[in-house]
Each structure stands twice: as structure tokens, then as C-alpha cells.
Amino acid sequence: MMGSASESAYRVLMGVLESRTGQSLSPNRIWRIEMSLKPVMQRHGIADLDALVAALVTSTSRQLLDDTVDAMLNNETFFYREHSVFDDIATKALEHIREVNALSRRLTIWHCGVSTGQEAYSMAMLLAEQAERWAGWQIQIIGTDVSYHAISRARVGIYSQFEIQRGLPVQRMVRWFDQTEAGWLAKADLRRRIEFSVQNMLVDRPPLTHPADLIFCRNLLLYFAAPMRLKAFARLRAVAAPQSFLVLGAGETVLGQTDQFVASPRLRGLYEPADQQVRRVAA
Amino acid sequence: MSKSCLVVDDSKVIRKVARHILESMAFAVEEAADGQEALTFCRANRPDVILLDWNMPVMSGMEFLGAFNDLDFGHDERPRVVFCTTENSIDHIRAAIEAGADEYVMKPFDRETLEGKLQLVGVA
Numbered sequence: 001m002m003g004s005a006s007e008s009a010y011r012v013l014m015g016v017l018e019s020r021t022g023q024s025l026s027p028n029r030i031w032r033i034e035m036s037l038k039p040v041m042q043r044h045g046i047a048d049l050d051a052l053v054a055a056l057v058t059s060t061s062r063q064l065l066d067d068t069v070d071a072m073l074n075n076e077t078f079f080y081r082e083h084s085v086f087d088d089i090a091t092k093a094l095e096h097i098r099e100v101n102a103l104s105r106r107l108t109i110w111h112c113g114v115s116t117g118q119e120a121y122s123m124a125m126l127l128a129e130q131a132e133r134w135a136g137w138q139i140q141i142i143g144t145d146v147s148y149h150a151i152s153r154a155r156v157g158i159y160s161q162f163e164i165q166r167g168l169p170v171q172r173m174v175r176w177f178d179q180t181e182a183g184w185l186a187k188a189d190l191r192r193r194i195e196f197s198v199q200n201m202l203v204d205r206p207p208l209t210h211p212a213d214l215i216f217c218r219n220l221l222l223y224f225a226a227p228m229r230l231k232a233f234a235r236l237r238a239v240a241a242p243q244s245f246l247v248l249g250a251g252e253t254v255l256g257q258t259d260q261f262v263a264s265p266r267l268r269g270l271y272e273p274a275d276q277q278v279r280r281v282a283a
Numbered sequence: 284m285s286k287s288c289l290v291v292d293d294s295k296v297i298r299k300v301a302r303h304i305l306e307s308m309a310f311a312v313e314e315a316a317d318g319q320e321a322l323t324f325c326r327a328n329r330p331d332v333i334l335l336d337w338n339m340p341v342m343s344g345m346e347f348l349g350a351f352n353d354l355d356f357g358h359d360e361r362p363r364v365v366f367c368t369t370e371n372s373i374d375h376i377r378a379a380i381e382a383g384a385d386e387y388v389m390k391p392f393d394r395e396t397l398e399g400k401l402q403l404v405g406v407a
Contacts, residue, residue, distance in 0.1 A: 161389050165396045169403050170387040179373040
């Protein structure tokens, strides 16, 4: 059931979200719109959702539009989400990439829909702790998200007590973060390892200097309607290296969604470009 | 078989909250109101994990940890120790790790945080 605003207001807001991000609002998220947008309305001195929609239609304020879209996005993330996935990546996936890229000595990672950055920092910590293993390698870690607010936070690298405790082992916390009055700040040595940028993955090409060996796109595709999801998979495939891995969220799959990627025969829960699989089988 | 957790905290309210969360995660829960009580318990029992407050009367969490480290658990695995305290400075956290704590929960905490930390030490 929707809130007190008119149905047309909800339709406009859903249209704004879809046109700006490609994301759709499932019925179970619609009822939360009003609650999510309350802080935005307060900040901009707007009384209710109908007035917000009127302001969006008539105002030229880019800030209001950005704030509205941002508030409707789900920026849920945390460090080392699903530890077992990171364990597999740390050992098997990275080892495979090392073999494949032994000549170029290049490792390129794209965190698509990185939100406030915890996932990218998780990988950066993991690689930094394997410094000897990666000595002489050129490593690029890119984090992109459509939310400018989330990316601003990711760049700053400050996390609240609640955020820093979610998934991050305490040993890593004290090694890679400083306690400041504003929260737990990622050390400069960690922050310099990641480039964050505001991007819409359906439209923008990620600023990768080489094809990605490892792509994280977790719990993002589920917000796309089927045609957009198909397009998203194509976008991911377009920048994926031939022998690369795609990491999706725990409840996500490629099965019946796309023919661009298939389940990895090497690593359960990870995906690989489909054409590469055909070549492997043919060989 | 369900895992067991010893909750060591002088606050009855905290023990109650922790028990509620842990039991909902299928833990068997025991309680101790200070480090001395916890030590007595650990001499006769081997919980899978100990949730340990820092500041307590009779024996603090750090004093407990010092004595606990000397206990002999034979062939059994040493119980995991997770500090759960309002002592949230990085110096306290470093001291706890140095003393042998496996994880650290800064209060206030919620179910998700506690569950995550227990996963990190391999008991959930």
C-alpha cells in the first residue's frame, strides 16, 4: 500500500528514478519512498510528496533532483559481504588471474554499484596485505556508482562505528583505519589505491585503462527490470577481459537472465564470460 | 549440536539483551557477572565463545583474559574471545588484540553486528 501522496506523484518519482538510473521500484520498496524522501523534503523545505513532485517538475535545482534520486536508491553495503566469496577470490580467482596475466602483470578490478565503498576497500586491503605476491604488478581498482552522495562518502573513506563493525575483522580495522572525531578513516595508503567516480553503468563507460579481470556487481541488477538487466549484462561483458570473473550478489544469477556470462566451472558462485567458455570447451 | 556462549558482563540488562540475541541464533547461553565468575566457569567448562565486557567489579575483562590465557584446554580448541564493551578507543582495541582477543564489538551493538563478529571468529 502506498502512502498519503497521490498515485501520480509516485508514478512521477518512479519515472525519475528509472530515467536517471535505469532502476525500477519493486512494490515492496514503493511504500518506503515517503520515508526515504522525508529528509530530502525537510532539507529543501517541502511539505509532502505531491509538493516534491511539483518542485521537481518546475524547479531547475539540480541538487533537488540529485538528492531525490539518491534517497530512493538502496545503498546497503558492508565490508567483506559474504566472507566465503572473498575467501575464494583471495585464493582461487586471483591465482587464476595471476596465471592468465603473468606476462602483462596487470590486475584490473571494477566495483560496479560500489555504493559507499566498503567492497572496494575490502579488495584493496586484501591486495595490500599480499604486497609481496603482487610486487611489480600494475593494479587498478575502480569503484563506480550512480549515487553522487555514496561516491562522495566512498572517496572520503570515513565510516561510522556501526559501518566499520559490519564485516570488517578487528585486526584489519586497526591496521587500515584511523579513529577520528568524524569516524573511522581509511588510511591514505588505502584510499590512494582506489578511484571512485559517479557513473550510470547503463550509459557511462567505466574509467578502466584495461579490460576488467574481476567485476563486482552485487545486488544491483535486481533493481533493474528485465530489458535493463539484459543491457546491464551486455555493458559488463563489454569491459570484461576474456578470462575474467563476475561476482554477483548471493541471490542473483545469470541463469535465464543473459547469455553473456555463465557459471564459472572453477569457482562456485562466480561467473565467466560465456564466449570464453565456448572456446575452452572447443579447445 | 548448538554452540555455547558465555556472556560476561556486570550489567544484567546487557546480559539479557545478549542472551536474547544469542538464543535466537541457537546458542546455548551461560552468564557471568564478572571476570572471576567467568574464570571459575571456564575452569570446568569450555564454551565455544566468550562475550567479554571490559569494566567489571572483582575482575575486569582484561584481567580475566590474562588468567584465561593460562588455562589448559587440552586437545580442545581454545574458546574464542570477543570483547564487547564501551571502551571504544583504538588504544583499548589494540590492547585487547595484544592480550589475545579474537574480535571486538563496540557498544552499542545490534544483532547484525554481533552475528557478523561471531561469524568472523567461526562460531556462527
